[in-house]
Amino acid sequence: MPLWWGKQQVFENKAKISAVALLFCSQAFANDSVDVLHWWTSTSERGAVRFLQSKLLEDKIEWRDAAIPGGGGIGAMRVLKSRVLAGKQPAVAQLIGPAIAEWADLGLILELDNVAKNNAWPKTLSPTVNELLLHRGHTVAAPLGVHRINNLYYNAKLFRELGIAEPKTMDDFKRAALRLSAANITPLGQSTEAWQVATLFETLVLMEGGPAFYRDVFVRRNANAYLDPKFARALNRLRQMRAYTAYASNKSQRELSWTDIAQQFANGQVGMVIMGDWFKGELLTMGQKLEQQFACTTVPNTQNYHLYSIDSFVMFSGDYSQQTAQEKVAQLMVSPAIQQGYNRIKGSVSVRRDLDQKALAAMDRCAQSSWQTFNRGKAMQAPSLVHRMAADEKFKDAMVAQIQKFYLDDSISVQENQQRMAAMVRALNIQEGNTEQ
Known part of the structure; x- marks a missing residue:
């Protein structure tokens, strides 16, 4: 056997081994x-x-990102539906x-019962969070954070200067x-974008009626709740705001994004904003200092209430080839380290109810108030309509x-709008077979 032939065989064997190893590694990486x-x-x-x-x-x-822009x-949701259909x-x-x-009903969602059991989710998660994850007795989602929406942000620097x-x-x-307006500063930063207007309004419904009335409405x-004087007061309040x-x-002002409003607020063009605590996360990212440049409190008359939205993720089952990685993702999302770091950046608070004093002390006063109020139970909680917690998409x-x-x-009076919305609710209830009144 010629020497060159032997070397060639060794080279080819090494190449084959390397190719197999590379294939194995790439497959392993793809699985994760x-x-x-x-x-x-x-x-x-x-x-x-x-x-x-x-x-x-x-x-x-590896988290391969597929971020789709669009408020709320x-x-x-449109992209998700098209991808599933394809x-x-x-x-x-x-x-x-x-x-x-709704998606779990289609049988497309991976059940995470083992993850929930092995990590004691029923014990460590807030009850409202844990209930949200359950579908027909199975855990079908992983939670990340709880947002409070009935927050009022004010420009602390301006407020100090103006007394x-x-x-x-x-x-x-x-x-x-009135004081801000006299100083030629827009008092309330508010877009005319539909979801932002409705976010303000649902906060006003909570203000006027409390959580029980809010749940009756949404x-x-x-x-009949839409014809209630409390609902009329919320509509009047919206016009006043x-x-x-x-x-x-x-x-003729264009529909500003919520991040545009945040920029105006940071620039001192507006004095106050009513928005969920993702707004705080954005301001902090801009370099704004809490209590120095801006401050966060609750909307008046809602300090004991929590209008909430909960960030959560589901795992699509497919052919179950990624189940191990998906279960690991779910487990990590609820881990204390990720809960603490993620929610600090996002502006939200932990879904866990087992936080110790050290973890609570690490929160700002806005976050502490949010976590403590949410964990007082359902009597204090109101699920956001606008942010998909209270009702289906059509409603x-x-x-x-x-x-x-x-x-x-x-030209639409308060009374006329009450009648319109009540009629819409009745029609939607009939369409969906919901006769509860």
Whole structure:
């Protein structure tokens, strides 16, 4: 056998071994690589995603990002439906509220019972969070954080300069608005974008009626509740709030994104904003210092209530080839280290109820108030309609559209809008076989 031939054989054998090893490694890596579809595209949200990616990589799992822009996840839901119909569903997808059960009904969602049992989720998670994850007795989602929506942010620097006290009542709010307006500063940063208008309104419904009335309106879908004087007061309050916004003096103002509003707030162009605590996360990412440049409190008359939305992800079953990696992702999402780091960036609070004093002390006062109020139980909680916690998409979209229409059109009286919304609720209840009133 010629020497060159032997060397050639050794070379070919090594090449084959290397190719097999490379193939094995690539397959192993692919098994631990998950495609994640979500709608987090702002600066702070991207920071939270990068944190999750880094933590998953420590456990040899690659988060392949599929971020879909669009306020409130509207675009992401459309993309998810089209991908599932095309047989190209992601391994992991952001789903929240009743949508989890709707997708689980289709038999497309991986059950995470072993993960929940092995990590004691029923014991360590807040009861409302744990219930949200269950479908027909099975755990079908992994939670990441709890957002509080009934927050009022004010420019602490401006308030100090103008001698304005933190608004604790609606009279305080009005006085602050008048003082800001006199200083040529827009009192309330508010977009005319439908979901942002409706976010403000659902906070006002909570203010006027409390959690029980709120649930009667948006969860139980009691048409008569829309004719209640408390609902009328919330509609009147929405019109009053509009007078403090830029829209009051410029009806042609374009629909600003919530991040545009955050930038205006950081620049000192507006004095106050009512928004979920993702707004705080965005301000911190901008370099704003809590208690120095801005401060966070609850909307007046809602300090004992928690209007909430819960970030959660589901795992699509497919051919179950990625089940091990998906279960690992779910486990890591609820781990204390990820809970602490993720929620600090995102602005939300932990889904865990077993936080110790050290973890609580590490939170700012806005986060402490959110976590403590949420964990006082359902009597204090109200699931957000706008942010997909209270009702299905069809009902939500109909309500949000009508609220925006009322906000923009002064020819619609409060009483007329009450009648319209009550009629819409009755019609939707009949269509869906929901006769509970």
